[in-house]
Amino acid sequence: MQYQVKILRFLPEQDDRPHFATFEVEADPADRVLDVLEQIRGEQDGTLSFRRSCAHGVCGSDAMRINGRNVLACKVLLQDLDSTAIVVEPLLGLRVIKDLIVDMEPFFDHYKSVLPYLINDDPLPGDGKERLQNPADRDRFDDTTKCILCAACTTACPSFWANDEYVGPAAIVNAHRFIFDSRDQGAEIRLSILNEQMGVWRCRTVFNCTEACPRDIKVTQAIGEVKRAIQTGRVE
Numbered sequence: 001m002q003y004q005v006k007i008l009r010f011l012p013e014q015d016d017r018p019h020f021a022t023f024e025v026e027a028d029p030a031d032r033v034l035d036v037l038e039q040i041r042g043e044q045d046g047t048l049s050f051r052r053s054c055a056h057g058v059c060g061s062d063a064m065r066i067n068g069r070n071v072l073a074c075k076v077l078l079q080d081l082d083s084t085a086i087v088v089e090p091l092l093g094l095r096v097i098k099d100l101i102v103d104m105e106p107f108f109d110h111y112k113s114v115l116p117y118l119i120n121d122d123p124l125p126g127d128g129k130e131r132l133q134n135p136a137d138r139d140r141f142d143d144t145t146k147c148i149l150c151a152a153c154t155t156a157c158p159s160f161w162a163n164d165e166y167v168g169p170a171a172i173v174n175a176h177r178f179i180f181d182s183r184d185q186g187a188e189i190r191l192s193i194l195n196e197q198m199g200v201w202r203c204r205t206v207f208n209c210t211e212a213c214p215r216d217i218k219v220t221q222a223i224g225e226v227k228r229a230i231q232t233g234r235v236e
């Protein structure tokens with residue numbers, strides 16, 4: 001089938017501002033948008049730039065806007081789009097470096113700011129091998145372990161567009177993953193970080209983040225649980 005693919009391009013060495021370029025592509029409806037981008041780069045314009053790695057929805061590197069929605073290009077089939085006219089743009093709210101490649105550093109700075117790692121200074125118990133956890137305690141934060149740091153949620157959030165100092169849903173999801181882990185002892189410090197001006201209270205419960213998440217994480221619910229833990233002073 002014939003597809004018309006409009007891509008928002010920006011080549012820093014020659015462009016003052018981004019502009020759309022249109023490519024005509026012959027492709028199979030069962031192809032993914034990532035396949036089409038590869039085809040354009042391989043056959044029509046070798047300068048087209050985008051990130052990709054696994055091509056199977058695991059690495060999170062190819063998040064972009066396709067027909068106005070934040071998605072992973074490797075998870076979208078052409079046949080699942082509304083029309084044969086496809087518009088591809090970089091994520092909103094992060095600086096465009098080139099074409100579909102955005103600067104992820106501010107996103108990862110927010111991620112790092114919530115201390116996304118196990119904090120526990122106690123010596124390892126008994127046999128010194130591992131800290132045990134029962135299945136119910138493990139289930140408590142199972143959903144937020146699925147994050148692949150693709151940034152689709154944070155860059156779909158109007159609060160983040162309005163102020164990119166807002167820590168954003170992805171960082172809160174990754175804080176949630178440790179706050180509710182029974183083996184972790186850093187909940188208090190993380191909750192105090194997220195209670196600051198650019199923390200969870202910037203979230204206005206818009207739900208764009210939940211809709212955008214390619215891992216189907218209940219992002220808004222996780223943010224709500226963190227808000228509640230701050231308000232009650234209890235992690236449960």
Ligand code: SF4
Pocket residue numbers: 060146147148149150151152153154169170173212213214215216217219
């Ligand atoms: Fe991506 Fe979902 Fe993680 Fe947000 S929560 S970074 S959308 S995987």
Ligand code: F3S
Pocket residue numbers: 156157158159160168169202203204205206207208209210219220223
């Ligand atoms: Fe933004 Fe998601 Fe909250 S879209 S406002 S972080 S519910």
Ligand code: FES
Pocket residue numbers: 051052053054055056057058059060061062072073074075
């Ligand atoms: Fe890895 Fe799409 S290329 S998630």
